[in-house]
Amino acid sequence: MHHLEELTVVWRSAILPREYRPRGPLVEVHLVPAAPERYGTPELERVRDELAAGFTRAGSSAGGAWAFSTAEDRGLAVLSGGQRTCWFPFEEDDLAACVAGRLHRLLALGLPLPDSFAPAIGLDPVASTIKVAARSASSPGRIRIGTEEAFSPDELRRTSREIAKGLVARLAAPLG
Known part of the structure; x- marks a missing residue:
C-alpha cells in the first residue's frame, strides 16, 4: 500500500x-x-465479450467496454485507461463483504494487471433515507469517495475484506 495524489475516477453516470x-x-x-x-480496441472487444456473460446489454468503443443489466441494476466496465468499475444495488446487509467480492471480480477480468490500483467507492443516488455502517442520511444526492491509497493486485486479493471495510467506512463518513 502507498499513499498517492488523488487520481481521476470516471463515475458510472459518465460511463452508461x-x-x-x-x-x-x-x-x-x-x-x-x-x-x-x-x-x-482489440483488448476492449475481447473483454466486452467476457463482461457480457450474465448481463442483458453489452458494448464497447475506443473509450471502454461495459455490460449491464437494467433489470438487476448491476454492471461492469473497463475503460481504455485501465479503470475497472462495477456497480450493484445498495443493501445494508454486510456491504463490506459485497465490496470485497466485487474487488476480486474486477481483478479477475482477462486483461493484464498494472503494478497497483487505487480503489474508489460511491453511492448514487442516495435515497431519501439510507443507512451505511450504522450512519443515516436524509438528503438526496450522491456520495463519491475518490482514491487515497494504491495496492498491488496481490495485496488487493489478500486483504480485500479489510480494504472493503475501509471503503465502506469512508462512504459512511459524509453521512455524519
Whole structure:
C-alpha cells in the first residue's frame, strides 16, 4: 500500500447511456491504475465479450467496454485507461463483504494487471433515507469517495475484506 495524489475516477453516470436510470441507490466500486494503462480496441472487444456473460446489454468503443443489466441494476466496465468499475444495488446487509467480492471480480477480468490500483467507492443516488455502517442520511444526492491509497493486485486479493471495510467506512463518513 502507498499513499498517492488523488487520481481521476470516471463515475458510472459518465460511463452508461444517459437514459439509464437506476431504480434505487447503487454502490459503485472502481479500481483505478496508479500509473496510466492503455487498452486498445482489440483488448476492449475481447473483454466486452467476457463482461457480457450474465448481463442483458453489452458494448464497447475506443473509450471502454461495459455490460449491464437494467433489470438487476448491476454492471461492469473497463475503460481504455485501465479503470475497472462495477456497480450493484445498495443493501445494508454486510456491504463490506459485497465490496470485497466485487474487488476480486474486477481483478479477475482477462486483461493484464498494472503494478497497483487505487480503489474508489460511491453511492448514487442516495435515497431519501439510507443507512451505511450504522450512519443515516436524509438528503438526496450522491456520495463519491475518490482514491487515497494504491495496492498491488496481490495485496488487493489478500486483504480485500479489510480494504472493503475501509471503503465502506469512508462512504459512511459524509453521512455524519
